[in-house]
Amino acid sequence: MSREVKKRTGFSGKELARFWHKNWMGYLFLAPFVILFTIFVVAPVAYAIGLSFTNYNLMQEPQFVGLDNYKLLFLDDEVFLLSLGNTLKFAIITGPVGYLLSFFAAWVINQLKCKRGFALAFYAPSITSSVAMTSVWLVIFSGDRYGYLNNILLNLGMIDEPILWNTDPNYIMPVIMFISLWMSMGTGFLVFLAGLQNVPSSYYEAAAIDGVKNKFQELIYVTLPMMKPQLLFGAINAIVSAFGVFDIAVSVAGMPSPNYAGHTIVAHLYDYAFIRFQMGYASAIAVVLFVITFVLGKVVMKLLSSKDE
Amino acid sequence: MTLKIKWFKGQWLHITLSKVLLYIVMLLLVGFTVLPLVYLVCTAFKPMDELFVFPPRFYVKNPTLKNFGDLLVSLGSSAVPFTRYLFNSLVITSAIVLCTVIVSSMGAYSLVKFKPPGGAFLFNLILMALMFSPHVTKIPSYMVVNGLGLVNSYGALILPNIAVAYNIFLIKQFMEQYPDELLEAARIDGAGEFRIFLQMVMPALKPATSTLVVFSFVNNWNDYFSPLIYITSQEMKTLPLALQTISGGAANMAVGRAGAVAAATFVMLVPTVIIFTIMQGNVMETMVYSGIKE
Numbered sequence: 001m002s003r004e005v006k007k008r009t010g011f012s013g014k015e016l017a018r019f020w021h022k023n024w025m026g027y028l029f030l031a032p033f034v035i036l037f038t039i040f041v042v043a044p045v046a047y048a049i050g051l052s053f054t055n056y057n058l059m060q061e062p063q064f065v066g067l068d069n070y071k072l073l074f075l076d077d078e079v080f081l082l083s084l085g086n087t088l089k090f091a092i093i094t095g096p097v098g099y100l101l102s103f104f105a106a107w108v109i110n111q112l113k114c115k116r117g118f119a120l121a122f123y124a125p126s127i128t129s130s131v132a133m134t135s136v137w138l139v140i141f142s143g144d145r146y147g148y149l150n151n152i153l154l155n156l157g158m159i160d161e162p163i164l165w166n167t168d169p170n171y172i173m174p175v176i177m178f179i180s181l182w183m184s185m186g187t188g189f190l191v192f193l194a195g196l197q198n199v200p201s202s203y204y205e206a207a208a209i210d211g212v213k214n215k216f217q218e219l220i221y222v223t224l225p226m227m228k229p230q231l232l233f234g235a236i237n238a239i240v241s242a243f244g245v246f247d248i249a250v251s252v253a254g255m256p257s258p259n260y261a262g263h264t265i266v267a268h269l270y271d272y273a274f275i276r277f278q279m280g281y282a283s284a285i286a287v288v289l290f291v292i293t294f295v296l297g298k299v300v301m302k303l304l305s306s307k308d309e
Numbered sequence: 310m311t312l313k314i315k316w317f318k319g320q321w322l323h324i325t326l327s328k329v330l331l332y333i334v335m336l337l338l339v340g341f342t343v344l345p346l347v348y349l350v351c352t353a354f355k356p357m358d359e360l361f362v363f364p365p366r367f368y369v370k371n372p373t374l375k376n377f378g379d380l381l382v383s384l385g386s387s388a389v390p391f392t393r394y395l396f397n398s399l400v401i402t403s404a405i406v407l408c409t410v411i412v413s414s415m416g417a418y419s420l421v422k423f424k425p426p427g428g429a430f431l432f433n434l435i436l437m438a439l440m441f442s443p444h445v446t447k448i449p450s451y452m453v454v455n456g457l458g459l460v461n462s463y464g465a466l467i468l469p470n471i472a473v474a475y476n477i478f479l480i481k482q483f484m485e486q487y488p489d490e491l492l493e494a495a496r497i498d499g500a501g502e503f504r505i506f507l508q509m510v511m512p513a514l515k516p517a518t519s520t521l522v523v524f525s526f527v528n529n530w531n532d533y534f535s536p537l538i539y540i541t542s543q544e545m546k547t548l549p550l551a552l553q554t555i556s557g558g559a560a561n562m563a564v565g566r567a568g569a570v571a572a573a574t575f576v577m578l579v580p581t582v583i584i585f586t587i588m589q590g591n592v593m594e595t596m597v598y599s600g601i602k603e
Contacts, residue, residue, distance in 0.1 A: 019426075025502050026423030033416030034431065036472035039457075041438050044449035048441075051449075058448070108335060119589050120582070121339040123523075124346055127581040129531035129549065135352075136345045148367075182342065190523065191479065194516035194592050198486055229482035236439065236478070244442060269444055279448060286445035293440040301436075 052283035062280065069284035080285070082260050083268040086173065090264065091242035094177050094184075099238045102185045103231075106192035107219065119193060126186025133183070134251040141165035141175055141252070169261035172253045176262055179248050184241050188234040195230030199223060232304040236297050243293050246270065265289050346578075353377075353568075353575035360568055376568035380555075380576070389543045394551035395576070398530060401466045401547060406525045408471045410518050416472075417480035418510055422492060432481075438474035451538055465539035466547070470529055476521055483517035484510075519588040526584045530577070548577055 052069055054062035073080050109118045140148045143164040150162040165171050199222065207222045224231070246266035253262030255271070265285065273282035347367075352360070354372040381391055420428050450469060459465040487510065495505045511518070533549040540546055546554075552573050 023423070023425045026419045026425030026428070029415045029419035029423065029502075029506070030425065030428070030431070032412045033472050033477060036412065036468065037435075037438075037474075039453060040450065040469040040472060041446075041474065042434060043453060044446040045438055045441050047449040047452075048445050105335075105338060108331060112332070112335065116586070116589055118335060118339065120585060121343050123585060123589075124582075125342050127527055127578065127585060128346065128349070129533070129577070133345065133349070136348055139348075140345070182345070185342075187524065190520050194483070194520045197516045197592055198483065226486075229485045233479055233482045236436075237475075240440060246444075266442055266444060269442060273445055273448070279445075283445050286442045290437070290441050294437060297436060297440055 048283045049287055051280050052287045054280040056279040058277050058279060065280070069281050070288070072281070073284055073288065079260060079263065080265075080268055083263045083265050086261070086263055087243060087245065087265045089173065090177060090180075090245055091239070094180050094245075095238045095242035098181050098185050098242075099188060099234060101181070102188035103192050103234070105185070106189050106196060107223070110193060110196045111215070119190075122189055123186040125183050126190075128183070133179075137179055137252060138166070143167055166252050166254075167258055169257075169259040172257055172261040176245070176249050176252055179252060180245055183248065187237055187241070191230050191233050191237070192227070195227045196223065198230070199226045228304050232301060235300045235304060239293055239296050239300065243289060349571070349578070350575060352571040355568070355571070357568060360571075376572035377576075379569045380572045389546075391551065391573075393544055394546060394548050397463075397545060398548040399580070401463055402526055402529045404463070404467045405470045405529045406522055408467070409473060409476050409525050410521055412471055413473075413476040413480045413521065414511060414514060414518060415506070416477050417484045418506060420477075420481055421484040421487075422489070435474045435478055439478060447534065447538065454539060460539055461541050461545055463545075466532075466535055470532075470535070473525075476525060479521055479524070480514065480517050483514055487513055516592045519591040523585050523588050527581050530581055548573075552577065 051062060053064060053066060055065050055068075056062035105122055109115055109122065112118060142148075142150065143162060143166060145151060145154060145162050147162065147165070149165065150159070153159045154162065163171060165175050203222050203226065204218060207218060212218050212221055244266055245264050249257070249262045249264050249267055255263075255267060257263055266289070269282050269285040269289070272278045272285065351367065351369045353376055354374070355369045356371055356373045356375060359366060359370060419425060420432060454460060454465050454469060457464075459468065491509065492505060495509060500508075531549060532547075533553075536545075536547045536550050540550070552570070555570055555573055
C-alpha cells in the first residue's frame with residue numbers, strides 16, 4: 001500500500017493510470033461516506049483533540065498550554081478521579097451484564113414462538129428517549145412512601161423506612177445501573193438477533209451430522225463462531241455506552257449529585273464544556289475517556305477478530 | 310417431562326417442562342422491560358382527576374382522548390401548530406435514515422470487498438470516532454455547520470447525521486459474512502458493479518440494513534441536542550424540542566399541561582414502534598436467504 005502511494009505522488013503516468021484503474025470503483029463507493037465523514041466527524045474530532053492542549057473559553061482565542069490540562073486532571077482534580085471511579089464501577093458491572101443478558105435474550109427468543117412479539121417487548125425500552133422516561137422513573141424510585149418501589153417494599157415488610165433512592169449516595173449508583181440496563185440492552189439485542197438470522201441453516205444441519213447433539217453444543221460450535229462480527233459490534237457498543245453514561249445519571253440524581261455519587265466522566269465533561277465553558281479542559285477529559293475506551297476496544301477486537309489470520 | 314398434545318394438521322405439539330420454564334423466565338423479563346412503558350401509555354389516556362391521584366395509580370380507570378385534544382388545541386393557539394413539529398421530525402428523520410442506509414452500505418461494501426488502499430486507515434478513523442465522546446465535538450461541529458451556512462435549515466439536522474461511524478461499523482460487520490465467491494461469480498457473468506451492489510449485496514444485507522433503519526430512526530427521532538443548537542426559529546423545531554416547550558409551559562399552567570405532555574410523549578413513541586414492527590418483520594422473514602449459503 002505505501003509503495004502505491006509513493007508512486008502516486010511520484011506522478012508516473014502509467015502507474016497512476018493502473019492504480020486508478022484498479023481502485024476507482026472502490027473509491028467511488030466510498031466517496032459519499034468519506035466526504036461527509038471528513039467534514040462532520042473527522043474535522044470536529046481533530047479540532048477537539050487539538051483544543052485539549054489549550055486554554056479556551058469560547059470568547060478569546062485558544063491559548064496553547066501543553067499538557068497542563070492533563071496534569072491538572074490527574075493531579076489536582078479530585079472530582080474527576082471520583083467520576084473516573086464511578087464510571088469504572090458502572091462500566092464493569094453494566095457492560096458485561098447487559099452484554100450477556102442481551103445475547104441470552106436474543107438466542108432464546110430466536111427459538112421461541114411469537115418471536116416478533118418478544119422482540120418488540122425486549123427492544124421497546126430502547127425506543128424511548130431518556131428524557132421522556134424520567135417522569136416514570138421518578139414515580140417508581142420516589143424517595144417517599146408513595147414511590148412504587150418503597151410502597152411495595154414497605155408492604156412486604158422488607159424495609160421499615162422509605163429509602164431515598166435518588167438522593168442517598170449509597171443508592172444512587174445502583175438505581176442508575178438498573179435504569180441503564182433497562183434502556184440499553186435493546187441495541188445489542190437487536191444486532192444479535194439479526195446476526196442469528198444470518199447464520200445459514202445448512203450449518204446447523206451439517207453440525208448435526210457431525211455429532212452436535214443439543215442446543216448448547218450448537219451455540220458453542222456453530223452459532224458463536226459464525227456470529228463473531230456481531231459479537232464484536234455488540235461488545236464495542238457495550239463499552240462505548242457503558243463509559244458514556246450521562247443522561248440517566250443526571251435525570252435520576254441531578255447535577256451535581258449528592259456527594260458526587262452519580263458523577264460520571266461525561267457528566268464532568270459536560271460540566272466543563274457547557275456550564276463553565278472551559279473547552280480546553282473539557283476536551284482533555286474527552287481525550288482521556290477516548291483513550292480508555294479505545295484501548296478496551298482494541299483488546300476486544302483482538303479477542304473477537306473475525307479473520308482467521 | 311414431556312406432554313404431547315394433538316396439534317392441527319395431525320402434528321404433535323411437544324411441551325416439555327424446560328420449555329415451559331423458559332417461557333416463564335422470558336415473560337418475567339418482558340415484564341421488566343415493558344411495565345414502565347405501559348405506565349407511560351396509561352398516563353397519556355388518564356383524565357385530569359386520575360393524573361393527580363396520590364399515590365399515583367398505575368392503570369387508567371376511565372380512558373379519555375382529551376389529552377390529545379388538548380395537545381392540538383393548546384398549541385393551536387400559539388404561532389406554530391403541533392402538526393408542524395411532527396412534519397419537521399418526519400421529514401428530517403426519514404431523510405437521514407434513507408441517506409445513511411445507502412451511504413453506509415456503499416462505504417462498507419467498498420471497505421470489505423474492494424479494500425482500496427487507505428481503507429484500513431479509514432476504518433481505524435471510524436473506530437476512533439466511535440470511541441470519541443460526542444459531547445465535546447458539539448462545539449467544533451457547530452462551527453462547521455455555521456461555516457457552511459446551514460444553521461436553521463433542514464440541512465443542519467440532516468447532513469451531519471448521515472456519515473455516522475456507528476452505522477458503517479454495523480453494516481461492515483455483516484458485510485464480512487457475505488461470501489466473495491458470489492461476487493466473483495456475478496462478475497464472471499458480466500454483471501456491473503452497481504448491479505451487483507443493488508441486486509445481490511443489498512438484498513442479502515436486509516437483516517443488517519433493517520437493524521440500521523431502526524437504530525437510525527430511533528436515535529434521530531429522539532435527538533434533542535442537534536435541533537437545540539442548530540435551530541433558532543420556532544417553525545423549524547422538531548418534536549423533542551416541542552415536547553420541552555409544552556412541558557416548559559408547565560410552570561405557569563401546571564395542571565393544564567401535564568396531560569398534554571403525556572400525550573405528546575405518547576405521540577413520540579408511536580412512529581418508532583411502527584418502524585420497529587415493520588423492520589423487525591423484515592429481519593424475521595428474510596430468515597436464511599439462499600444468497601449466503603455456500
